[in-house]
Amino acid sequence: MNARLNQPVHSDQHAASYYAASVNRQLAQPPLSGEQVADVCIVGxxxxxxxxxxxxxKKGLSVVLLEAHLIGWGASGRNGGQLIRGVGHGVEQFENVIGSEGVRQLKLMGLEAVELVRQRVEEFQIDCDLTWGYCDLANKPAHLEGFAEDKAELESLGYRHELxxxxxxQMREVVGSDQYCGGMIDMGSGHLHPLNLALGEAAAAIGLGVKLFEKSPVTRIEHGAEIKVHTAQGLVRAKNLVLACNAYLNGLDPNLGGKVLPAGSYVIATEPLGAERARKLIPQNMALCDQRVALDYYRLSADNRLLFGGACHYSGRDPADIAAYMRPKMLKVFPELADVRIDFQWGGMIGIGANRLPQIGRLKDKPNVFHAQAYAGHGVNATHLAGKLLAEAIAGQAGGHFDLFDKVPHMTFPGGRYFRSPLLALGMGWYRLKEAVGLV
Structure with missing residues (x-):
């Protein structure tokens, strides 16, 4: 196997991923040193x-952004690169809080979120291999029935892309596997190179005047009308603070941290397969995702590697050998790849909330502290929506969409920092067992 597989999953550098090996720009921003004053300080x-x-x-506010490691170091630069419509899961559950029209607006925002990514890429001409086309994969007939309901609802919302x-x-039209009993094509979703997108957006932010500092972990926050954000070598004084750390909040706000569970998600990348072999696996170069609790998601890279991800871990512990863990899952879908070398393996933490809705709001006891976290697997698009809503609220344009998210209560996971992951792992294990015997 390739020597790159022996690198650690986590370090101060980017994960040893296909993405890190194929970046198309370098930023190398300095650590914070000395004092900065801004309208807004963003952590993450x-x-x-x-x-x-x-x-x-864009609204004319001054911004300082602090990143503990490197831009895109966390889930933004490590994820599967799937850009899929929607925010949250089962948003009807919030009707008693935000009303039926509020639920409808959440669904519309789930469609808008993908368009925000499209617009960002086009506006700043970001080279990130953005490719349109996605297919939901049915593992059982009930999933296909659900797709028909999803299609009808999307059409009722005015969704303008092909479904x-x-x-x-017909499944061989989209995937060279016999594992699935149906699917739904969505040409308004797709896939991209997430680290190149993050680096492109960082360059865009710098061009707009944002002061960006890498390798600047926050050590302490002093709250008040003026917020003081301390790092080892510097200080930011700001009127407003945004905590955008997701699964890597690391105790900066214990109450907020208790509402997001860090869960491990992992990806492997094969050696380049060549165009002909790659198209036999995924004929239309779509992103694909199945419907199981421990779902598989996969796609092709620009150089015709298969990127295969999934295996969400709630235990807080990474597999000792990601490739050994993920390869059997890949071979179950594509047994013909038994002779193929795995060139890259990587993983990291994503943030999941108890109700699976992104947590976008402000702290009730600190009205100048805003936050966004817990995207539950829809992070590529939902993060872009979060940025728009947070900026509107900070600029005094709140009323409606930001408020919808801010109204929804979010449960603190039981068990505290050290026991909430093992408790949830037990619960998810039970749910997977029910799925295996056909009870869900």
């Missing part, structure tokens, strides 16, 4: 922080 250099910074800068249901005999 992923999609949430970067897009909040871009939106604020097409696939019956079992």
């Amino acid at each position: 250099g992923g999609f949430s922080g970067l897009n909040t910074a871009i939106e604020l800068a 097409r249901l696939l019956q079992p005999g």
Whole structure:
């Protein structure tokens, strides 16, 4: 196997991923040193922080962004690269809080979020391999029935992109596997190179006047009318603070941290397969995702590698060998890849909330502290929506969409910092067992 597989999953550098090996720009921003004054200080250099910074800068506010490691170091630069419509799961559950019209607006925002990514890429001409086309994969007939309901609802919301249901005999149009009994094509979703998108957005933010500092972990925050954000070598004084750390909040706000569970998600990348072999696996170069609790998601890279992800871990512990863990899952879908080398393996933490709705709002006891976290697998698009909504609220344009998210209560996971992951792992294990015996 390739020597790159022996690198650690986590370090101060980017994960040893296909993405890090194929970046198309370098930023190398300095650590914070000395004092900075700004309208807004943002903590977190992923999609949430970067897009909040871009939106604020466009509104004329001064912004300082602090990243503990490197831009895109967390989930923003490590994820599967799937850009899929929607925010949250089962948003009807919030009707008693935000009303039926509020639920409808959440669904519309789930469509808008993908368009925000499209617009960002086009506006700043970001080279990130953005490719349109996605297919939901049915593992059982009930999933296909659900797709038909989804299609009808999307059409009722005015969704303008092609949607097409696939019956079992049509599945070879999109995937060279016999594992699935149906699907739904969505040409308004797709896939991209997430780290190149993050780096492109960081360059855009810098061009708009945002001051961006890498390798600047926050050590302490002093709250008040003026917020003081301390790092080892510097200080930011700001009127407003945005915590955009998601699964890597690391105790900066214990109450907020208790509402997001860090869960491990992992990806492997094969050696380049060549165009002909790659198209036999995924004929239309779409992103694909199945419907199981421990779902598989996969796609092709620009150089015809298969990027295969999934295996969400709630235990807080990474597999000792990601490739050994993920390869059997890949071979179950594509057994013909048994002779193929795995060139890259990587993983990291994503943030999941108890109700699976992104947590976008402000702290009730600190009205000048805003936050965005817990995207539950829809982070590529939902983060861009979060940036827009946070910037509108900070600029005094709240009323409606930001308020919808801010009204929804979010449960604190039981068990505290050290026991909430094992408790949830037990619960998810039970749910997967029910799925295996056909009870869900």
